Amino acid sequence: MHFGIAMFATDYAMRPDDLARAVEERGFESLWFPEHTHIPASRQSPWPGGSELPKDYWHTHDLFVALSMAAAVTTTLKVGSGICLVVERDPITLAKEVATLDFLSRGRFLFGIGGGWNAEEMANHGTDFRQRWKVLRERIEAMKVIWREDAAAYHGETVHFDALWSWPKPAQQPHPPIYLGGHGPKALDRVVRYCDGWMPIPLRGAQLLDAIADLRQRARQAGRDPASIAITLYGMPADEDMIRDFAAADVTRAVFMVPAGEPETVLPLLDRYAALLARTRR
Numbered sequence: 617m618h619f620g621i622a623m624f625a626t627d628y629a630m631r632p633d634d635l636a637r638a639v640e641e642r643g644f645e646s647l648w649f650p651e652h653t654h655i656p657a658s659r660q661s662p663w664p665g666g667s668e669l670p671k672d673y674w675h676t677h678d679l680f681v682a683l684s685m686a687a688a689v690t691t692t693l694k695v696g697s698g699i700c701l702v703v704e705r706d707p708i709t710l711a712k713e714v715a716t717l718d719f720l721s722r723g724r725f726l727f728g729i730g731g732g733w734n735a736e737e738m739a740n741h742g743t744d745f746r747q748r749w750k751v752l753r754e755r756i757e758a759m760k761v762i763w764r765e766d767a768a769a770y771h772g773e774t775v776h777f778d779a780l781w782s783w784p785k786p787a788q789q790p791h792p793p794i795y796l797g798g799h800g801p802k803a804l805d806r807v808v809r810y811c812d813g814w815m816p817i818p819l820r821g822a823q824l825l826d827a828i829a830d831l832r833q834r835a836r837q838a839g840r841d842p843a844s845i846a847i848t849l850y851g852m853p854a855d856e857d858m859i860r861d862f863a864a865a866d867v868t869r870a871v872f873m874v875p876a877g878e879p880e881t882v883l884p885l886l887d888r889y890a891a892l893l894a895r896t897r898r
Contacts, residue, residue, distance in 0.1 A: 617862065618869035619893045620646035621886065622698050622850065624672035625682040629876035632677065636686035638883060640693040642890040646726060647686055648698035648850070648871055651679035656736035664733055672876045680713045687721035696726035698850055698871070699797045699815070703732055703748045704741040707755040707775055708782070711762040715786045723787035728815050728848070729756065730797035749806070750774060756794065756810055763791040795848055804831045808838050813846035813868065818853065825865055854889065859896050 621639045625632045632649070639647045655674035663669045676682075683695045695717075702710065718725040731752055732738055735745035743751050751774050758770035758777070763786050767779040786792055795813040796806055804827070807814045814831055818824055832842035849862060852870035859870060872889045874882050 617859070617867055617896075618645035619889070620644055620648055620694075620696070620848075620869055620871040621889070622648035622650070622871050622873045623882070624670075624675075624876040625649045625677045626672055626675040626876045627677070628675065628878075630879050630882050632682040632685040633689045634879065635882065636690050636693055636695070638879075638886055640690045642886050643893065644693070644886075644890070645869060646694040646696050646871070648696040648726075648728065649679055649682050649686075650676065650698050651701060652676055652734070652737065653701070653704055654737065654740070655734065656740065658736055660736055661734045675876075680717060683725070684717055684720070687717065687724060690724075692724075694724045694726050695721065696795075697728045699728040699730035701732045701738070702729050702755050703738050703743045703751045705755075707758045708762065708777065708780070710755070711759040712782055714759065714792060715763060715782075715784050718786040718788055718792045719784040721787075723792075725786075725788070725792045726795065726848075727792045728795045728797060728850070729811075747774065749802075753806070753810060760791060793846065795846070797850065799827070801830075804834050807831060807845060808835050808840055812844070813848060815848045815850050817851050818849045818858070818862075818870075824849075825861065828865055828867070854892055856892065856896055859892075863896070 621644050623629065623635060636647050652673050679697055679700060687695045714727060731748045738745060738748060754772040754775040758775045761770050762768040762782050767781065769779045770777055793812040795815040796811045797815045799816055828847060835842040835845055846868040848868055849870045851873045874885045
């Protein structure tokens with residue numbers, strides 16, 4: 617099992633480049649940043665995490681600028697979007713951002729995606745909340761065509777373009793691995809249909825282990841090798857027994873969340889997680 621770190625990269629937190637160096641120095645495999653372009657002041661959509669939305673959500677740096685800063689100062693560290701709100705981005709532009717980051721980082725990008733929860737936020741970008749999963753799927757399908765083909769064309773219900781040229785192509789072929797966040801049967805079916813991995817938030821150990829088994833069964837029924845679907849647990853608790861259980865279930869990686877803070881807050885947590893990593897590998 618690999619181990620990663622996630623943090624809201626904000627204007628008041630440790631810089632993305634400084635954090636990336638510290639994460640790589642401590643032997644972690646990957647660094648992940650969430651994104652929100654903004655948060656509408658209306659606050660009509662309830663936050664799934666509770667009643668009060670943390671200010672991190674509207675203080676984030678641009679996702680791809682922050683990830684590029686992290687990649688530029690490291691050599692082996694993978695950088696990931698946790699998650700990229702594809703339904704709020706133009707697919708042609710996003711395809712170029714993903715390909716450029718992967719190309720310049722020499723194939724170190726992990727593409728975490730999700731449908732999002734804030735209806736007003738995505739409405740500001742022209743996406744109907746009720747259509748977000750269709751929009752997400754078509755944009756991913758369209759980007760795959762752009763990454764794969766010299767003259768790419770796509771015609772769906774929500775994404776349309778005739779043949780176009782777009783370079784660079786990603787360093788990872790046919791494209792960086794795509795991990796979908798979410799829970800439930802529909803999320804699992806989406807993973808099997810058009811993604812390379814699943815990125816759930818860890819639930820109670822037994823409950824998530826059952827969901828992993830369900831995902832692998834759905835893959836078999838769809839004629840897909842279950843081993844081709846990687847699993848990243850995003851926001852892993854510091855629980856050694858749980859980590860060992862998931863490692864035994866062939867989970868690909870566990871990602872620990874640290875607060876958006878200054879070095880004096882973040883670095884001791886990185887040291888604690890690094891020590892945990894060492895203990896679980898004995």
